[in-house]
Amino acid sequence: MTAPESPAPSPRVGQVPHALSPRQWAQQMLRPGRAVVCDVESTDFDGAILEIAVIDSATGAVLLDTLVDPGAVPIHPAAAAVHGIDADQLIGAPNWAAVFPKLVAVTAGKVTLAYNAAFDMGRILHDCHRYGLDPAHLANPSGWGCIMLARSQAEGVEKSIRLGAAHRARGDAEAARRVLQDIADGRISHRPGEPQPTPSGCPDEVRAERVAR
Secondary structure, eight states, rough: OOOOOOOOOOTTTOOTTTTSSSHHHHHHHHSSSTTEEEEEEESSSOOOOEEEEEEEETTOEEEEEEEOOHHHOOOOOHHHHHHHGGGGGGGTTTTTHHHHHHHHHHHTTTTEEEHHHHHHHHHHHHHHHTTOOOOOGGGOOGGEEEEHHHHHHHHHHOBBBOOOOOHHHHHHHHHHHHHHHHHHHTTOOOOOTOOOOBOOOOSSHHHHHHHHH
């Protein structure tokens, strides 16, 4: 009998600890050996992972960057229109069971950052459940950090802010790291009177549209 899938992560997973300001938190996350930045692209908002990238938060070095064969899960046309990944590109790609041990290795002992941590964590746990894999430390919410929530807090807004990146996993991870650097350097901060940024529950248009429903 297959075990039931774990509940979806809280939208607040990875929020900045109360004892720290967003800038202090970002500075800590940029220390050597402290964290990595992860991004996934998927077949749909609640679908399977078809690309994942992980970079070192301190150096930007690419630790993992691969397409992932989602098996029989179809790619939603709206998702394909955003990230541009189609079935032909996935021919010969490893499946999640082959990729996941590499993800565990590059994230072990580090905080796993993502622009929208609830989404990326949720997709990782979902695919681990599909393949009967132990998600290990990646199932622990305290091991995640959310750059989007830190950015919203730094700018003094309640709503989430789109990343506005390239929508491929590596490009989005690199863009998220730049946001982290901007928070750490004080280039992202609350400026009273400025218009609020475009809200979104997720870092790209497809995800934002679905969250709004």
